[in-house]
Amino acid sequence: MELALSSPLTALPGVGPSRAEQLQQKGLATVEDLLYYLPFRYEDRIHFTPVGELRPGMKTCVAAEVMTAGLVRFRGRGRRGVFHLAASDKTGILYAKWFYGDYLARVFRPGQRVVLYGKVEEDPHRPGQLQMIQPQHEVLSARGAAADSTESGRIVPIYEAAGPVSSRVFRRLVHYALEHLPRTMPDPLPASLRAQHGFAPRRAARQQAHFPPADANLELLEAFRTLAQQRLIYEEFFFLELGLALRRQRARQARGIAFALNDNIRQAIKKILPFHPTAAQKRVLKEIAGDMQQPFPMNRLLQGDVGSGKTIVAFEAAIIAMENGYQVALMAPTEILAEQHYLSAVQRFAQTPYRIGLLVSGLPAKEKKQTRSDLENGDLDLLVGTHALLEKEVAFHRLGFIIVDEQHRFGVMQRLELIRKAQGANARPDVLVMTATPIPRTLALTLYSDLEMSLLNELPPGRTAIKTRWVTDERSAGVWEFVRKQVSAGRQAYIVYPVIDESKQELKAATKEYERLSKNVFDRLRLGLLHGRLRREEKAQVMDAFRRGTTQILVATSVVEVGVDVPNATVMVIEHAERFGLAQLHQLRGRIGRGRHASHCILMTPANVGDVARERLDTMTQTQDGFKIAELDLKLRGPGEFLGTRQHGFVSFRIANLLRDQELLSAAKNDAFEFVAARPPEFDATVEYLRRSWQRRYQLADVA
Ligand code: ADP
Numbered sequence: 001m002e003l004a005l006s007s008p009l010t011a012l013p014g015v016g017p018s019r020a021e022q023l024q025q026k027g028l029a030t031v032e033d034l035l036y037y038l039p040f041r042y043e044d045r046i047h048f049t050p051v052g053e054l055r056p057g058m059k060t061c062v063a064a065e066v067m068t069a070g071l072v073r074f075r076g077r078g079r080r081g082v083f084h085l086a087a088s089d090k091t092g093i094l095y096a097k098w099f100y101g102d103y104l105a106r107v108f109r110p111g112q113r114v115v116l117y118g119k120v121e122e123d124p125h126r127p128g129q130l131q132m133i134q135p136q137h138e139v140l141s142a143r144g145a146a147a148d149s150t151e152s153g154r155i156v157p158i159y160e161a162a163g164p165v166s167s168r169v170f171r172r173l174v175h176y177a178l179e180h181l182p183r184t185m186p187d188p189l190p191a192s193l194r195a196q197h198g199f200a201p202r203r204a205a206r207q208q209a210h211f212p213p214a215d216a217n218l219e220l221l222e223a224f225r226t227l228a229q230q231r232l233i234y235e236e237f238f239f240l241e242l243g244l245a246l247r248r249q250r251a252r253q254a255r256g257i258a259f260a261l262n263d264n265i266r267q268a269i270k271k272i273l274p275f276h277p278t279a280a281q282k283r284v285l286k287e288i289a290g291d292m293q294q295p296f297p298m299n300r301l302l303q304g305d306v307g308s309g310k311t312i313v314a315f316e317a318a319i320i321a322m323e324n325g326y327q328v329a330l331m332a333p334t335e336i337l338a339e340q341h342y343l344s345a346v347q348r349f350a351q352t353p354y355r356i357g358l359l360v361s362g363l364p365a366k367e368k369k370q371t372r373s374d375l376e377n378g379d380l381d382l383l384v385g386t387h388a389l390l391e392k393e394v395a396f397h398r399l400g401f402i403i404v405d406e407q408h409r410f411g412v413m414q415r416l417e418l419i420r421k422a423q424g425a426n427a428r429p430d431v432l433v434m435t436a437t438p439i440p441r442t443l444a445l446t447l448y449s450d451l452e453m454s455l456l457n458e459l460p461p462g463r464t465a466i467k468t469r470w471v472t473d474e475r476s477a478g479v480w481e482f483v484r485k486q487v488s489a490g491r492q493a494y495i496v497y498p499v500i501d502e503s504k505q506e507l508k509a510a511t512k513e514y515e516r517l518s519k520n521v522f523d524r525l526r527l528g529l530l531h532g533r534l535r536r537e538e539k540a541q542v543m544d545a546f547r548r549g550t551t552q553i554l555v556a557t558s559v560v561e562v563g564v565d566v567p568n569a570t571v572m573v574i575e576h577a578e579r580f581g582l583a584q585l586h587q588l589r590g591r592i593g594r595g596r597h598a599s600h601c602i603l604m605t606p607a608n609v610g611d612v613a614r615e616r617l618d619t620m621t622q623t624q625d626g627f628k629i630a631e632l633d634l635k636l637r638g639p640g641e642f643l644g645t646r647q648h649g650f651v652s653f654r655i656a657n658l659l660r661d662q663e664l665l666s667a668a669k670n671d672a673f674e675f676v677a678a679r680p681p682e683f684d685a686t687v688e689y690l691r692r693s694w695q696r697r698y699q700l701a702d703v704a
């Protein structure tokens with residue numbers, strides 16, 4: 001019986017219900033899934049080394065005949081023991097040992113020909129005697145290696161075991177599947193692109209990625225750089241990018257709002273500016289305004305480092321919409337940030353006729369209700385809020401412009417939900433997505449390829465570089481002394497802790513330290529305490545007091561991470577800095593260095609910190625460039641962690657690796673976008689395949 005890619009794994013010999021269950025644990029259900037399970041390593045088991053030529057330290061393959069084989073039991077440990085084997089070829093004797101090797105008693109017999117693969121070492125107790133510990137092994141049939149042996153006589157693929165399913169079992173299953181799939185199968189990747197990159201058809205690529213030809217280059221293989229592997233990686237990227245290209249195209253075909261931009265509106269924008277915009281801010285506003293005038297909806301990403309002045313640009317754009325008689329929604333990921341945006345909007349728009357509202361779930365029900373009805377009646381021009389904006393009851397009168405300050409916490413789907421709120425306006429609103437910290441290029445390419453990009457690559461003038469130091473706890477007296485000096489010079493300071501209350505992990509906690517610092521350390525200064533469990537009004541009061549300078553030192557948790565903007569604050573002390581991620585540290589540091597005065601960030605840790613934490617802290621002291629920090633953060637944490645578990649729009653790849661395969665990603669992106677623009681003859685079939693096979697995985701429900 002022939003297999004199909006969609007066959008369940010139980011169609012393979014040796015896979016019953018329990019093994020199928022074990023494979024399912026790894027997400028492997030079909031033959032196709034199995035073929036996506038590529039080896040992570042390969043071993044050359046073609047070139048056998050004669051035993052006489054073995055040297056300690058070699059990693060190699062030996063073919064020899066078993067002389068003796070048997071279990072040597074540990075004293076007093078029941079049946080457990082070390083399995084010993086001695087094998088020879090004409091040139092010498094090699095020993096092998098396996099711990100807990102009881103089961104091998106059923107495998108090896110004297111006189112058998114076996115292949116052993118492993119690292120050669122000298123037996124520490126018997127000088128001159130060479131051995132392999134736990135080598136990979138295969139017993140050859142009497143006639144020598146069978147032609148299609150998966151274990152030797154070839155470059156052997158090594159798979160990550162899936163529970164009890166060993167690499168060896170994977171080799172057998174994959175081999176069987178490849179042998180029994182139809183010889184010819186349609187290749188979803190357009191032939192023109194295959195030709196352009198020199199890629200083999202998919203079937204051949206799979207064959208070679210699992211069982212490489214004897215002359216394959218082992219180094220390229222292990223780096224996933226052979227054409228066969230590249231073809232499979234490229235394919236994953238290509239179909240994602242194709243989906244994003246289609247999404248972008250589709251959005252451009254939708255009916256949008258062609259906002260008018262005239263001198264009156266330009267004047268209205270100028271009026272809210274308390275300073276001269278930077279050249280970058282001007283350029284970016286021009287890009288945004290240009291899009292807003294188009295008859296199709298804008299989908300734009302505004303990236304900029306912490307403190308580059310994204311907020312004001314967003315407000316300027318909002319004015320264009322409001323002056324055109326449309327409502328604006330600004331959605332932020334946390335209540336504190338929403339509140340911050342709300343307050344700065346109220347302040348910024350104080351001299352304007354725009355009516356501004358706030359909607360977060362912490363508000364009293366009555367207030368929320370009032371806000372909702374104002375919104376629906378068109379008595380609000382700008383509504384700032386959190387996820388609460390997405391709730392069913394929220395209806396806009398005439399939504400025309402959406403700003404998502406997402407800090408990559410909102411997914412594509414949530415963006416779309418908000419867009420749907422604008423249905424009454426019979427045209428799709430414009431969308432501006434802002435990120436709180438820079439996103440590494442590779443991630444931006446997978447998350448935001450369907451968006452146009454604007455980059456604020458310049459900080460407002462007069463910023464002085466922040467001095468960052470890392471000190472250990474025993475020097476805290478000096479740190480407090482420094483804080484005292486800064487405060488007596490008129491500045492303000494943040495002191496941040498990783499947790500609110502004392503915990504079992506013996507971390508210093510904000511509430512406890514607030515009391516201690518107030519009493520013992522800064523007894524003559526005014527301190528405030530801010531954390532996520534305070535009620536909304538309490539938070540607002542605390543922030544307000546700090547903003548006005550009434551409190552001089554703000555003791556807080558990482559709730560002050562984003563959005564807080566107090567230019568007079570020049571000191572950021574972070575206790576237990578080893579507990580914070582890079583992006584968080586960078587954000588926290590971004591709270592200072594916002595005014596004329598020199599700023600100082602002090603990272604405090606216990607004397608001993610782990611290696612990864614050390615790397616983060618060193619990075620912080622060495623650079624202030626958010627783009628560099630983001631790249632390193634991605635390397636240290638990987639894409640999933642980097643984005644946080646709350647990211648919904650993110651895709652996981654089966655073979656591709658964003659860090660390793662950046663170049664292929666760029667190529668696939670360009671190819672996919674050109675493909676959509678050019679619409680070659682294969683277009684329809686390719687899109688049809690995308691819809692059938694990738695849509696769900698890549699959450700592209702809205703494109704095809
Ligand atoms: P971001 O949101 O990009 O981190 P903000 O929008 O909060 O940055 O701006 C940071 C600070 O810089 C704010 O205090 C803001 O008022 C100020 N600012 C923004 N643009 C300028 C400018 N062109 N000149 C001077 N100050 C600016």
Ligand code: MG
Nearest residue numbers: 310311436563
């Ligand atoms: Mg901001």
